[in-house]
Amino acid sequence: MQKATIQLETLACPSCMQKIESAVKGLNGVNRESLKVLFNASKVKVDFDSEKLSISDIEKAIEDLGYEVIKSKVKPV
């Protein structure tokens, strides 16, 4: 398991959170329990299985929604 912290552009609407939450939860290999979308900090924190998917898959899922990923960090749990 790896822990990803993804910094996004400033989130303005709370419905963005719902969208990002659903999109990331829909990915195969993420730990749904661990997912946190921080609205005010504009960050996504999630644990994922690096054998099933990579950080760029998660980034892509978010960017496909139209939210720019500024920086992401991956740390082993």
Added chain:
Amino acid sequence: MQKFILGKKNQITLISAILIVLAFFSRFALENMDIFHWSLIIASVLGLAPIAIQAYQALKVKVVSIDVLVTIAVTGAFLIQKFEESAIVTFLFLFGAYLEQRTLNKTRSAIKELTEMAPESALKKMENGEFEEVDVDDVDEGDILLVKTGAKVPVDGTVLSGEGYINEASITGESVPVGKTVDSQVYAGTILENGTIQIRADRVGEDTTFGRIIELVEEAQDSKSEAERFIDRFSKYYTPAVLVLGFIVWLISRNVELAITILVLGCPGALVIGVPVSNVAGIGNGARNGVLLKGSEVINDFSKVDTIVFDKTGTLTVGNPEVAEKEFYGENIDEVQAYLASVEKESDHPLAKAVLKDIGETNLFTVEKTEVVKGGGIIAQVNGRRIAVGNVALMEKENVALSEKARRDVERFEQKGNSLVLTAVDGELKVLMGIRDKIRPGVKKDLQKLKRLGVKNLVVLSGDNQGTVDLVARELGLTKAYGHMLPEDKSAFIKKMQAKGHIIAFVGDGVNDSPSLALADIGIAMGSGTDVAIETSDAVLMNSDFSRLPHALGLTKSTARNMKQNIIIAVGVVIILLASLIFSEWMNMSIGMLVHEASILVVILNGMRLLRYRLRGRLA
């Protein structure tokens, strides 16, 4: 293509504004209806594009967002050729989102200032022995780093060589520079004001004290209270419900205009954003003023506190006790003092430190069979003799007889507010020391402010004798004072008060009070910012600054009130809009959207007031 359109949202908003102005100009000034219609058509299509894309993306992940409602409403208006409405609604929606983003950034600014203090680069010693600038993420534990004058310390570490003065305001709130030499601890985010040092990285990134503070504040600003989670769940069903309502209205009345107006009026706009905005502004104000609040649940509970329980040592007092008075009984004073010092050397109790400081340099003996008596003192073997150091209770337990004079001395010392340390050698009392701690300057005023903010009971609990505690209580105007309290007595007391229906905050230094900190409705740690207390408590007063406490209470009260105001504004707006649709003639989509966007700005601006919150003059 999608990204391109979303990226140009601001430009699109501007163009549709120009087109709308052009439309009305040509209608009223030029009386040209063609330009009027075509301008509005272009403005509608252009403006709808980014909204429709967002709606599509939301639906793809099975979320019925506000974008979906607006897209359907605008498309409907367009189809029944209400171009005026479709253009104005899309414009207002986009423009509102733009203003929302701008103002939201303001409310988040206080916390952003904090996170921006995080170090970004470091000078790391490479394999060839040279120092090279690297990203702070590339520093590992054990690396050797160089910090030059004016630079930020990039990690928590230990000084290996050099010396300098460091401003630790970002951690402790104290801006007087602290001198550092070899083996001193340095903290990430602090600034080396002069000197040059080499340090070894002990903790990096999020594990540093500063990293932990940032993470805590970041999580706090996004933590949700029960009420907020309810709103979240509610809005998950609310938007689809509005959609269904619009559809039913259309089925029954066959009136497209009425149906799509309901979609716009029913937008939950201000409701979802109102509470988070108050929360982030309140926590931001706290962070700026040396008060860490861990989330909106904490804010709610804190604002309702009616009883504050204080630990004495280190909280109401400076926590640096000194021997104020002493009496000796019998001969061989030097020898006894040497025994006493040897035993106290084993202890990290604050009173032990005071005793050692008072005795100063002396011969030290080997101490054997040390036994710590909880709430009593220490018993040990020194030089073949039995030494007991502790309070009166310990002496009774050890069957040490107190002479008439000794009893009078004990009484006198207690009345003056001293904590007592008695020393017995082989069952005979030799030394009596009275140790006193200074009351923190300004505490009395701060306690009065708390009372005026509506706190009914101010209680002090202490392990000290009753005389000392009473004296402090009288001097500070506390409502109740209890001495001889062990840590478990303190938590029992808190339980008892809670059972009576009081909402309790416990203020302590977090070292030996963790059960009470955890048990109280609100645990407030007086932390220098480097303590574990940061983790166990609900709120932290940085740099152990007691004067932050009234500010914290006032701030939580204002923030809780602000949240309620925002909920009332948001719910009120939806009710008024829907009611006026039924009872009045003038309500339409455009006005509905205008009112919605205005209400969103009102709640954000209302939340922003918290950033400037300060205790009002009458309390000062």
